[in-house]
Amino acid sequence: MRLKIECEVRVENDTNRVSGNRILNTMDRLNSSPRLMLVSDLDHTMVDHHDPENSSLLRFNALWEAHYRQDSLLVFSTGRSPTLYNQLRKEKPMITPDIAIMSVGTEITYGKSMVPDDGWVQFLNQKWDKDIVIEETSKFPELKPQAETEQRPHKVSFYVQKDKAQSVTQALSKVLEGRGLNVKIIYSGGIDLDVLPNGAGKGQALAYLLKKFETEGKPPLNTLACGDSGNDAELFSIPGVYGVMVSNAQEELLQWHSENAKDNPNILHASERCASGIIQAIGHFNLGLNLSPRDVSDIGREDSSPSLEIVNFALLLEKWRRAEIENTELFIAGLKATVLPSGTYIHPSGSVYNIKEYINMFGKVYGDKKGKQFRTWVDDVLATQLAPGTWLMKFNKWELCGEERKGCAVTSILSKKDSDWYTLVHVHQTWLEHSGQGEWFL
CATH class of the missing domain: 3.90.1070.10 (Hypothetical Protein Ta0175; Chain: A, domain 2)
Incomplete structure (x- = not known):
């Protein structure tokens, strides 16, 4: 209870006094309050270091990019310094958070560029x-x-x-x-x-952010905090926040829960590990859809969205190259039916193709990653409606095969008429900075 009072009082007293970076850039893409603000620890919570296939992390990535990125906020809250945080991002298939809280709540940064919050720095100097x-x-x-x-x-x-x-x-x-x-x-x-x-910590940093969002007039509709160790306990002490302790939570967090929050219905001890436990909590608290596209065996077209289309297309290509779907003419014909016959595809190398003709080349790579630790994922999917039935899509697409990692920045155009399927009109890809290059297939 002492922690809860400190978080409320300190942030209430200091938010108006502390200047520094505003969070408008983070919030500008949202027309209203975030539907969900998900705040997660990384090591052994979002990231399972005992899962060489990164299965639960990839399940979460697909869920977030398909159903939450557009109207919600993802916050990573880690004890890692910026150096070790960026190292982890290079090692694991992680998506980009809107906000990063690092060094046990002593550093707050915004967006891809990791712009620091100067107001938080001034506050901590006391x-x-x-x-x-x-x-x-x-x-x-x-x-x-x-x-x-x-x-x-x-x-x-x-x-x-x-x-x-x-x-x-x-x-x-x-x-x-x-x-x-x-x-x-x-x-x-x-x-x-x-x-x-004394004013630092994961809980204080979260309370500070929630107060800033409230000041901007866009408080999150729901907030879910996720953790596994003692330095995550503060997250669960913030008023109005849902919490999940993943099934592999450490002894000190379980002890804290037993002594302080065992009767709190808003804190769940999940039965699943790491990111799978986070997905479980989203469903348990009815915070939104918790069925990851990676858990859907038959990818249909009902209740789709531009973001889901992008995620599903990447998953189809992964399954194709891993030979997890059958190599049939019907599959190729189905792909061709989803593209504009006159559409263009610009390869990262700069080569320009007709999309439909490029799909004819898919047979060359069928099963070329079979039996390998090959995965693809999309990151930071942003859909902008240009006109009724037309969307500009921007995102990063990544491939990981063993320790080899490659990524491209992608701009594409999707169209949809009435109840028809989405149609891929245009794709332009460029190599991401510091990304490995070489073989790349859409």
Whole structure:
């Protein structure tokens, strides 16, 4: 309860005073309040490091891009520094969040460019002196400093043995308080100990964002927080927030739940791991559709949307190349029926093709990824209606085969007349910066 009060009071008192980056760029694409604001931890929550196929993460990606990206907000809240966060994005098939909360709630950034929130930085500077923290923690031999990349302006991080954590935390708190600092010490993962400004943390960062959205006149209709470890407990303490502890949640989070929230119906201990548990929670709390396109064996055309069409087309090509669907003339004919006969396709290399003629080449790649860890996913799908029945689609398309990763920025045009299927009119692809290049097939 103490955490809940601190979050409400501090943000209420400081939001109007703190200047800095506004969040209009994040919110401009939304005509109204976000339908769902999903706030998720990464390691062992969104990302399952024991799933080499990344199955649950890819299921979530397809669900979000098909049914939520257009009118909702995705927030990643991680203990990782920006350096390790970007490293994880290179290793795993992750989609791009609208907002990233990093370094255990001490850094907030917006959009693809990760623009920092200067107002949050100013807020955290109060009663914080990193030099004093370093000086005093150096007197505790039990604390082993983490890598330099994990030492941030408002976070000093250590490793500590589990049996030493409680005594060190209590002693260090008294010492730093005596030096005039107002700090918070978070122990998580059975080994990580972080010293932060008392106003920092994942919960405080979320409360700060919710207050800013309210100030902009677009508070989320629903918010779902997702986590697995002790540093996620604060997320579940924010008033009005739904919470899910994934099935593989760690002991310290389960203990917190037992002591503080076991009778709270808005917090679920999922029966499924990681991102699959997040999908489960969306359905459990009736926050929206929780059937991922990857869970649909027969891709139909009913209740489709431009975003779902893009996701499904990418999944069809993945299944084709993995030989998970039958190689028939009927399949090729069905693909041709979904494109404009005079439509154009511009390959990342710059070569220009007639779309229908390009589809004739699909037979060459059938099953070429069979038995391999080959996956495709789309990211940051944005649909803009140009005219009745016509949409401009912009997104990134990625392929991962083993450790080889390639990506393209895609611009396409879809059209739809009355109850007809969506028709692909135009596709233009360009290689993404820092992406591997070479073989690429739509």
